[in-house]
Amino acid sequence: MAIQKPSIPKGTRDFGQKEMARRNYIFNTIRSVFRTYGYQEIQTPAQENLSTLMGKYGEEGDKLLFRILNSGDAFADVDFEKPLTTQVCEKGLRYDLTVPFARYVVQHQNEISFPFKRFQIQPVWRADRPQKGRYREFYQCDVDVIGSRSQVNELELVQMVDAVFGKLNVRVGIHINNRKVLTGFAEIAGAPDKVVDITVAIDKLDKIGLDKVKEEMADKGLQADGIAVIEQILSLTGSFEEKLAAMRSLFNGGSASGIVSETGLKGLDELEELFGLIAAAGVSAPVEMDLSLARGLNYYTGAIFEVKALDWEIGSICGGGRYDNLTGIFGLPDLSGVGISFGADRIYDVLTGLDLYPAGLEQSTTLLFAVMGADELRYVLPVAKALRSRGIAVEVYPEPSKLKKQFDYADKKNIPFISINGSNEMEAKTVNIKNLVSGEQKAFPASDIEAILEFLS
Numbered sequence: 525m526a527i528q529k530p531s532i533p534k535g536t537r538d539f540g541q542k543e544m545a546r547r548n549y550i551f552n553t554i555r556s557v558f559r560t561y562g563y564q565e566i567q568t569p570a571q572e573n574l575s576t577l578m579g580k581y582g583e584e585g586d587k588l589l590f591r592i593l594n595s596g597d598a599f600a601d602v603d604f605e606k607p608l609t610t611q612v613c614e615k616g617l618r619y620d621l622t623v624p625f626a627r628y629v630v631q632h633q634n635e636i637s638f639p640f641k642r643f644q645i646q647p648v649w650r651a652d653r654p655q656k657g658r659y660r661e662f663y664q665c666d667v668d669v670i671g672s673r674s675q676v677n678e679l680e681l682v683q684m685v686d687a688v689f690g691k692l693n694v695r696v697g698i699h700i701n702n703r704k705v706l707t708g709f710a711e712i713a714g715a716p717d718k719v720v721d722i723t724v725a726i727d728k729l730d731k732i733g734l735d736k737v738k739e740e741m742a743d744k745g746l747q748a749d750g751i752a753v754i755e756q757i758l759s760l761t762g763s764f765e766e767k768l769a770a771m772r773s774l775f776n777g778g779s780a781s782g783i784v785s786e787t788g789l790k791g792l793d794e795l796e797e798l799f800g801l802i803a804a805a806g807v808s809a810p811v812e813m814d815l816s817l818a819r820g821l822n823y824y825t826g827a828i829f830e831v832k833a834l835d836w837e838i839g840s841i842c843g844g845g846r847y848d849n850l851t852g853i854f855g856l857p858d859l860s861g862v863g864i865s866f867g868a869d870r871i872y873d874v875l876t877g878l879d880l881y882p883a884g885l886e887q888s889t890t891l892l893f894a895v896m897g898a899d900e901l902r903y904v905l906p907v908a909k910a911l912r913s914r915g916i917a918v919e920v921y922p923e924p925s926k927l928k929k930q931f932d933y934a935d936k937k938n939i940p941f942i943s944i945n946g947s948n949e950m951e952a953k954t955v956n957i958k959n960l961v962s963g964e965q966k967a968f969p970a971s972d973i974e975a976i977l978e979f980l981s
Contacts, residue, residue, distance in 0.1 A: 535652070535660025543872075545886045547663075550692070550871055551645055554665045557687045558643040561680055563667055566642050568624040570649075571615045578616075580623045580823060580853070584724065588650045590617040590660075617649035621666040622823075622850070622863060629670055630854040638671030638859075645868070656838070659869055666844075668863030670851070675794065678827045678846065679801040681864045685831055685842055686809045688866065693880050695834040696841070698807075699814035702795050703824045703845070705771070708788015709757060712779045713750030722746065722754065727818035730839075734758065753779050757815055764799055764813050768792060771815070791826075798827060823847045829864055833874045841870040884938070888917060890980055891941040891957070894930045895921045903950050903970075904943065910973045916980060934960060941980055 532538060539547060555565070577589055591613040618624050621644045629640060645665045652658055667684060669677045682698060689696045706726070710719035721744035725737045732740075738751050746754075757774065760767050775788040795813060802811055819828045826846030833841055844864030851859045875881055891911065893904040901920070908918045919939070921930050927944065934942050943957045949967070957979060958965040968975050 533660065535654035535658075537659070537661075541888070542886045545888070546875065546881055547868065547872060549881065549885055550868055550875070551663075551665065553691050554688055554866055554868075555643070555645070557684050557691065558667050560687075561641070561684060563641045563643045563669075566625075566628065566644055567646060568618070568621070568628055568644070570617060570647070572618050572624055572627065574614060574616045576627050576854075577619060577623060580850075581619055582720070582724070585619060588652055589619055590649045590651050592616055619650055620648050621646060621664050621865065622668065622844075622847070625666070625668055625670075625863075626847075626850040626861075627854055629859070630851050630856045633856060639669050639677075640671055641667075641669045643667040658839075663868040665866035665868050666863055667866075668861055670861030671859055673848075673860045675798050675801060675827070677862050678798050678829075679805055681829065681844065681862065682802055682807055682811065683805060685829075685864065686807045689831075690808060692871070692875065694871070694874055694878070696809050696831050697834055698809050698811040699817050699830045699832065700795065700798065700811060701814055701817040701828050702791035702826055703828055704787050704791025704794065704826065705815070706791075706818060708771075708775050708785035708791060709754050711785040711788060712774060712781050712783045713746065713753045714781050714783065715746050715750050718744060718746055718750075723818045726754075726758070726816060729758070729816045729818075749780060753781060760815060767813050767815065768796060794826060819843060819845060823850045825849070827862065836874045836877045838870050838873055838877075840867070841874060842866050887938045887940070889919045889937060889939045890917045891919070891943060892930070892934045892937075892939045893918065893920045894927060894942055894944045895924050896944070896946050897924050900924075900945055900950065904945055904955065907955055907970050907973075907976075911976065911980075914973065914977060916977065 571592055574589070574591065578586055581588075592615045594612055594614055625642065625644065629636070643666060645663065647661055647663050649661050652660060654660060667681070685696070685698055706723050707716075707719050710716050710722050713722070715722070722741060725740040725744070728740070729737050734755065738755065741751050741754070742748070756779070757771070760770050762770075771792055772789065775785045775792065777784045799811070799813070814830070817828060817830055819830065824845040825848040828845035829843055830840045831842035832839070842864060844862070846860070846862040848860045849857060850861060851857070893908055895901045895904075904920060908920050911918045921933065931942065940961050941957055941959055943955050945955055949956055953970050954967045955970050955976070956965065956967045957976065966979060968979070
């Protein structure tokens with residue numbers, strides 16, 4: 525019988541040593557920036573109760589939740605006349621890190637101080653169709669502050685985006701909108717009850733184009749004159765100030781409907797304040813008000829963000845926004861928060877595509893002690909221990925082998941130094957070290973760790 529070739533589920537990936545070195549470079553860069561703004565790390569379980577997850581991401585989001593079958597005979601007491609999923613599945617894999625974070629805040633509210641600033645770097649799962657830049661299992665790097673309505677928090681998110689991608693040497697564009705502005709769209713279009721349908725449709729603009737977005741809004745019951753108002757908004761161009769002025773006019777009754785949207789005007793006020801803070805802070809990356817930016821998650825209530833790489837086509841690599849009452853669904857109302865998520869897997873693909881990883885990133889070992897025999901092995905072990913205690917990554921080849929094999933091992937692992945010691949070195953109580961890059965070779969007293977360190981540096 526033929527042995528079946530092993531495989532992994534679609535939408536997932538293995539990461540070898542090279543990939544992990546690159547991923548840790550991304551994670552460590554992001555962590556370092558988060559910490560400079562006073563954020564501290566937490567973790568939550570991979571699985572949450574379905575009652576925690578359901579209804580938080582909209583109808584389309586609920587469809588993408590991975591559900592976990594109850595342990596044991598999950599179908600033993602099923603009533604097939606009732607909905608099956610709720611009977612056999614009580615838990616699901618987390619869809620993002622924000623809803624579990626809200627659950628965490630409510631559950632631990634008496635143990636934390638507000639405003640509560642946290643970051644979280646963990647995998648999430650979505651039952652999506654795998655394609656370029658879209659996976660079923662992927663890591664998010666979330667940073668959130670909850671318990672403050674100040675837009676200084678939004679500013680800090682923009683600054684952290686600017687700092688992270690500056691360190692990674694990736695040119696990005698930061699797109700900002702406000703969900704109150706999107707509510708204003710619906711109000712002046714004469715369809716305030718269709719705000720979710722309008723938002724979901726607009727969120728697909730980049731993928732399906734304006735005509736298809738208009739068709740989808742029509743299918744949801746939006747009238748032709750309302751669609752025309754929204755098309756007028758999505759067609760606005762110019763600077764932030766020009767777009768702001770045009771939108772103020774439309775929300776003040778200047779659209780064809782003549783309807784005034786107080787909610788929309790409040791959203792514009794918030795955008796004006798935020799862009800003023802961004803200008804004062806001297807953010808380097810280009811920032812624009814993007815009126816087509818919707819972000820389909822239902823819990824956003826204020827500013828929304830999306831970040832795109834300027835030199836690599838992959839979709840958004842970072843996104844988030846303000847949520848005013850996410851914890852309310854868990855029994856803690858009126859606690860405003862704002863956060864943003866860095867898509868580590870997409871960032872990985874951008875850095876790979878643009879070849880932006882630092883040289884020598886995959887080098888894990890500095891020095892290899894070649895082994896000629898049992899006596900030589902015992903001779904170098906104390907030296908290896910002393911170097912490791914000083915933070916030097918050292919390997920001792922595990923068994924006597926031909927030197928060519930040991931040199932090949934060092935070459936494949938990009939180890940820059942090798943030490944070959946025989947009876948002469950043992951008698952002289954020295955170690956011989958060769959720089960495989962420059963060819964330079966020196967002998968050192970085995971006890972002179974400082975001299976060896978200087979040569980290896």
